[in-house]
Amino acid sequence: MTLAPPRASQRPLIETRPLRHPDSSDPGMMAKRGWWLVALNLVLPGSAQILAGNRRLGRFGLGATLVAWLLVLVTAGLALFARPVLLWFTIGGGFFSAAVLTIVQVLLVGYVVLWIVLTFDALRLVRLVKVPGVSRLAIPVVALVLLGLVGGGTAYAATAVGSVRSTLGSIFGQSGPSVEPSDGYYNILLLGADSGDGRDSMRFDSISVVSVNADTGAVTITGIPRELPNAPFSDGSPMQELYPDGFEGHSSSTCGWNGWMNHVRNAAEVCREDHGTGLYPDADAHGSAPGIEATKDAAEGVLGIEIPYYVFVDMHGFAELVDALGGVDINVTERLPKGGPPEGWTGTDVNEWAIGWIEPGQQRMDGDTAQWYARSRYTTDDWDRMKRQRELQEAILAQFTPQTVLTRFNEVAAAGTALISTDLPSDKLPEFFDLMLKAKEQPVTTIELTPEFGVDEHQPDYAHIREMITQSLHPPTETPTPQP
DSSP states (O other), rough: OOOOOOTTOOOOSOOOTTTSSSSSOHHHHHHHHHHHHHHHHSTTHHHHHHHHHHHHHHHHHHHHHHHHHHHHHHHHHHHHHOOHHHHHHIIIITTHHHHHHHHHHHHHHHHHHHHHHHHHHHHHHHGGGSSSSTTTHHHHHHHHHHIIIIIIHHHHHHHHHHHHHHHHHHHHSSSOOOOOBBBBBEEEEEEOOOGOTTTTTTSSSSEEEEETTTTOOEEEEEEETTTTTTTTTTOOOOHHHHOTSSSSOOOOOSSSSOGGGGGHHIIITTTTTTTTTOTTTTTTTGGGOOHHHHHHHHHHHHSSSSHHHHHEEEEEHHHHHHHTOOOOOEOOSEEEESSSSTTTOOOSSSTTOOEEEEOOOOEEEEEHHHHHHOOOOOOSSSSHHHHHHHHHHHHHHHHHHHHHHTHHHHHHHHHHHEEEEEEEOOOGHHHHHHHHHHHHHSSOOEOSSSSGGOOOSSSSSSHHHHHHHHHHSSSSOOOOOOOO
16 A cells, blocks of 8 residues: 655644754854844743743743733833832831732842843753854853843842832831821921930930921921020920920939920930830830930920921931932032031130031032031031031932932932931831922922021020911911902
């Protein structure tokens, strides 16, 4: 019996597939095939293996790639159309957010490892010994460079996610109760001091209150002089019971204080046997301290507004943040010394102790220069120093652009953990993030409780101060004149 030859319309039992079954004797085809495999590995990792290698590995790699693209698209969609949801998942959900970030970091690291495996397997499939001329060297070089660029970017994203998780855990590990805006504002006490001075000697060198409009994001910063005398305390404060007529000085051979604003902490915490726990028993559990809570109550009494939260800025870490942001732009109006005189110095020549000078003019300040710009006070007065501190606050806010944060994310996050402590609750972070973006689009209003704003530095009129703050935060609306 004779078998009939196959009809011309029938497909051959074995097809020629150049990617999987190349003609290794054709140098041009082998080079072209090698470049195709490298391109497929870049555009759609796993597809090179499906077409030319281990299909099981290829299906796994392709599936992981498609899932990764799906997650990227979902994240982009949330960022564009449901940003509060994305922010809650990543930074506002407490333990849940930490778990989400951990999973994302593990997935990113796993995908980098998978991409490395797929790249080297794709190079194996190229059969470089059969590739002629320049392509034999160029193909692996291009493949490894692309692996370094794309894989390195993914690895950086993984470290950035880890930085977010560790930063949030470090700064917002303990927090106060979440509260709604007070009269349309979130008011935050901003404190600056050298934490390295020690528990018994640290005083707040910078005291201000940041009021953020809960609808528009408009920011008002009120500077409170550290030497403001006889501050009243808010109603219901345990310090008001001790000082019903305002904060007073106290002399003691062991631990005394004067009646200035920056000595409230001494009276409430440092100079008490219980370190203030009897006055503010819940402070530590909420990520605060009795001295900080007492200063909040004093600021509330001075300004007549509710201040539920604080942010403490360590001046030793302040320089790290400025450097992490790439510096800040400041126009210096007068020559200022760096450093401070030794204890007991009574001379007049600043050059005896100055370790350097900040010269007048527009300049890009690094962290060390910015720190001394905020602290220098021996050739000027406290009012001038308050203005400079407010300048730096506004300059740093302006420097927090998405581009800066993305390109220097790990540096900024690392500086933040060394710089800041706060009782802001993590579930408020998404809302505060949105308000910060709104704040960048409008000017910052500054109020200083100084003679320039009509405040007597020796005998402040606190009723006048409270009225001034009310008028600034809630300006009267003009009533249209009725037409006759």
